[in-house]
Amino acid sequence: MRQINVALAQVKCSLSNKEENVRRIIECIESAGRKQADYILFPELYTSGSFMHENIVHLAEPLKGKTITEICKYAQKHNVGVVLGFPEIENAKLFNTAVLISKQGEIIGTYRKIHLFEIEKNIFEPGVDCPVFKLPEGKVGIMISYDIEFPEVARILAIKGAQFILVLGANKFPSHPYQDVYLKTRALENHVFVAMANKVGLESNALFVGESSLIHPLGKTIHKCSNNEELPVLSINIEETDIARGNLDYLKNRRPTLYAKEDNHHT
Numbered sequence: 001m002r003q004i005n006v007a008l009a010q011v012k013c014s015l016s017n018k019e020e021n022v023r024r025i026i027e028c029i030e031s032a033g034r035k036q037a038d039y040i041l042f043p044e045l046y047t048s049g050s051f052m053h054e055n056i057v058h059l060a061e062p063l064k065g066k067t068i069t070e071i072c073k074y075a076q077k078h079n080v081g082v083v084l085g086f087p088e089i090e091n092a093k094l095f096n097t098a099v100l101i102s103k104q105g106e107i108i109g110t111y112r113k114i115h116l117f118e119i120e121k122n123i124f125e126p127g128v129d130c131p132v133f134k135l136p137e138g139k140v141g142i143m144i145s146y147d148i149e150f151p152e153v154a155r156i157l158a159i160k161g162a163q164f165i166l167v168l169g170a171n172k173f174p175s176h177p178y179q180d181v182y183l184k185t186r187a188l189e190n191h192v193f194v195a196m197a198n199k200v201g202l203e204s205n206a207l208f209v210g211e212s213s214l215i216h217p218l219g220k221t222i223h224k225c226s227n228n229e230e231l232p233v234l235s236i237n238i239e240e241t242d243i244a245r246g247n248l249d250y251l252k253n254r255r256p257t258l259y260a261k262e263d264n265h266h267t
Contacts, residue, residue, distance in 0.1 A: 042082070
């Protein structure tokens with residue numbers, strides 16, 4: 001059995017207050033370490049808040065800037081890997097980014113949000129890669145919020161070998177009921193575990209509802225949080241992804257040549 005313990009940081013974000021948000025990140029890492037978590041997953045754009053519009057550039061940092069460097073030190077100190085959302089700046093361009101940090105405090109890699117929602121298109125550049133990261137416990141992929149509403153990213157990650165997809169959420173009232181449907185569908189159709197850490201509480205005039213979840217490859221809910229702050233640490237056996245495929249094996253029974261032909265025909 002290859003067990004992985006993941007903490008879901010369902011915590012309130014302070015809009016524009018990077019210092020306070022970093023304090024909460026460190027606090028959560030320390031708590032996750034005491035609870036024997038292997039990794040802790042934070043929501044989308046947690047260092048800055050979501051509704052910044054053009055002001056977000058003032059809170060953006062390069063990947064190896066002050067904030068991520070500090071978080072790396074605490075990851076190493078507490079032996080907890082971290083998946084954290086932040087506004088990244090590179091060559092004067094902004095990205096909605098998730099960084100994956102190892103238990104040793106090293107940057108393993110990043111994922112940049114591919115599907116940008118409404119006003120995001122005027123602020124961020126879209127990501128262009130779907131990386132899969134090989135961890136000691138198994139292979140993981142990352143998606144950010146709106147990405148879960150498109151089947152393509154999760155499917156690409158699964159084809160590339162991902163067994164566990166980590167989602168940085170920012171789903172709010174009143175559209176939050178759809179979150180559960182998308183998470184279960186992405187897990188079931190790709191035979192993967194899916195975890196989402198969603199924001200909770202008010203941010204500007206948006207109410208984030210929490211309900212962070214861990215979904216089994218068979219589409220069953222392993223855990224679903226409430227509408228308040230929580231930091232559950234949940235255990236999974238990554239090998240159950242192979243068992244979940246069974247006779248259905250959606251990946252093996254795909255018809256990619258046909259899909260490509262039809263896609264080219266209609267573009």
